[in-house]
Amino acid sequence: MRALVVEDDQRIAADLDAALGAAGFVVETCADGEDAWFLGDTEDYALIVLDLGLPAMDGLSVLKRWRANGRNMPVLVLTARGAWMERVEGIEAGADDYLPKPFRMEELVARARALVRRSAGQGAAVHSIGALTLDTNRMSVALRGVPVRVTALEYRLLAYLALSNGRVVPPGELLEHLYGDDDAREANALEAVVARLRRKLGAGVIGTRRGFGYFLEGSAA
Amino acid sequence: MRALVVEDDQRIAADLDAALGAAGFVVETCADGEDAWFLGDTEDYALIVLDLGLPAMDGLSVLKRWRANGRNMPVLVLTARGAWMERVEGIEAGADDYLPKPFRMEELVARARALVRRSAGQGAAVHSIGALTLDTNRMSVALRGVPVRVTALEYRLLAYLALSNGRVVPPGELLEHLYGDDDAREANALEAVVARLRRKLGAGVIGTRRGFGYFLEGSAA
DNA sequence: CGGGCCTTGTCAGCGAATTGTCAGCACGGC
DNA sequence: GCCGTGCTGACAATTCGCTGACAAGGCCCG
Numbered sequence: 136m137r138a139l140v141v142e143d144d145q146r147i148a149a150d151l152d153a154a155l156g157a158a159g160f161v162v163e164t165c166a167d168g169e170d171a172w173f174l175g176d177t178e179d180y181a182l183i184v185l186d187l188g189l190p191a192m193d194g195l196s197v198l199k200r201w202r203a204n205g206r207n208m209p210v211l212v213l214t215a216r217g218a219w220m221e222r223v224e225g226i227e228a229g230a231d232d233y234l235p236k237p238f239r240m241e242e243l244v245a246r247a248r249a250l251v252r253r254s255a256g257q258g259a260a261v262h263s264i265g266a267l268t269l270d271t272n273r274m275s276v277a278l279r280g281v282p283v284r285v286t287a288l289e290y291r292l293l294a295y296l297a298l299s300n301g302r303v304v305p306p307g308e309l310l311e312h313l314y315g316d317d318d319a320r321e322a323n324a325l326e327a328v329v330a331r332l333r334r335k336l337g338a339g340v341i342g343t344r345r346g347f348g349y350f351l352e353g354s355a356a
Numbered sequence: 357m358r359a360l361v362v363e364d365d366q367r368i369a370a371d372l373d374a375a376l377g378a379a380g381f382v383v384e385t386c387a388d389g390e391d392a393w394f395l396g397d398t399e400d401y402a403l404i405v406l407d408l409g410l411p412a413m414d415g416l417s418v419l420k421r422w423r424a425n426g427r428n429m430p431v432l433v434l435t436a437r438g439a440w441m442e443r444v445e446g447i448e449a450g451a452d453d454y455l456p457k458p459f460r461m462e463e464l465v466a467r468a469r470a471l472v473r474r475s476a477g478q479g480a481a482v483h484s485i486g487a488l489t490l491d492t493n494r495m496s497v498a499l500r501g502v503p504v505r506v507t508a509l510e511y512r513l514l515a516y517l518a519l520s521n522g523r524v525v526p527p528g529e530l531l532e533h534l535y536g537d538d539d540a541r542e543a544n545a546l547e548a549v550v551a552r553l554r555r556k557l558g559a560g561v562i563g564t565r566r567g568f569g570y571f572l573e574g575s576a577a
Numbered sequence: 578c579g580g581g582c583c584t585t586g587t588c589a590g591c592g593a594a595t596t597g598t599c600a601g602c603a604c605g606g607c
Numbered sequence: 608g609c610c611g612t613g614c615t616g617a618c619a620a621t622t623c624g625c626t627g628a629c630a631a632g633g634c635c636c637g
Contacts, residue, residue: 207479223466227493229480239440245447253452272523274568286595287567324597330615507584545586
């Protein structure tokens, strides 16, 4: 967990270093706006603590340039007490949080943890099974990286098989899952969907175990 | 963009409602801890503003119970001035931000926006998705740099899609966030808004995945 | 207070994509 | 070789989403 502290006051920088270090961060410090900009733009930090009053380049400008370059690591800004307008500006420039000086170290650490916790909680929702990839955010399917157009029903079928982890799924269970069991379909409806999918995906993706059901090949042999 | 305001003081609640409403949120309010807990646990909000002193159940307990149930929407806590210990507790209970009372409405709105941005994994107030740019501060939209006049409702739709990061958003979810679920609309209302937007933005901006919902094209290929 | 403009929900019709059904075919198991 | 299960292609029905028009409501300005 790397953290960058941008602060020109030696004493405060040392305190921050100590407190964040004790909280489990690997801390680097930097006292000047240009260095800060360069480091933040090229290195990969889990958190940046940024003081606004800096030599060589103003903290707000640094922040804006990071954001303009698409860097979106969490940034905690330190502001002067009571300058609420400055805080609004900071937030609109892309700060994730601010702390008015002077502050309690406990509070800084708590907010740092909260920021990191939040920025970590964004997993990509893609599942890969054999040559098949499905993205549950985009509701899309790809085969060996090539996107394949599938309809809603086809997607749901694939998704259910994928989440079943290669298990052989009986037709009854699939029917029940795809449609409510309220409205009944001919048993053949399912076979038709599978057939259409196989035409799109080619052989070797959806397997049949005669008398038992369907499964995704390549997931668990 | 639905927001829940939990505040027992009628006047403050009304002010918050007005300010957040003007900032483009669809605001619901609630004055008691138990209701708050129930709403936050069952409904889907983009933001919750939570006062700590509440009847029926303490704000911190409400928050903890949400988090214990795995609800991770951004929560902005209102605290009494100077009670920094209370703030640390709040953050460790899972608050994403706090604001000491009394506060400036401008600041609250700025932080609310920042929270929503952050929870979508974006750092900046200006979002670019494909040819589309939207500025969450000014509530304005541009297409390839050319400003486009959109209505409040259209903007909210675009903003929600943009903050969803290109995910396919089901119509039900969109309806819920554009209007509260208090007043129901025909399903067609949504399609009408999308149609109007497409007329303004041209093709290739808002995509449809039949059977699933809408998404912003070009957000990540 | 009245008038006009802007916004937005609703309706009805249309077109296309999706999907169920059917009938015949293929293939595997015994 | 026979039987049954599952596959396929064609076809038709249906669902889904889009569009344009219209009307109701809201808001600003005179």
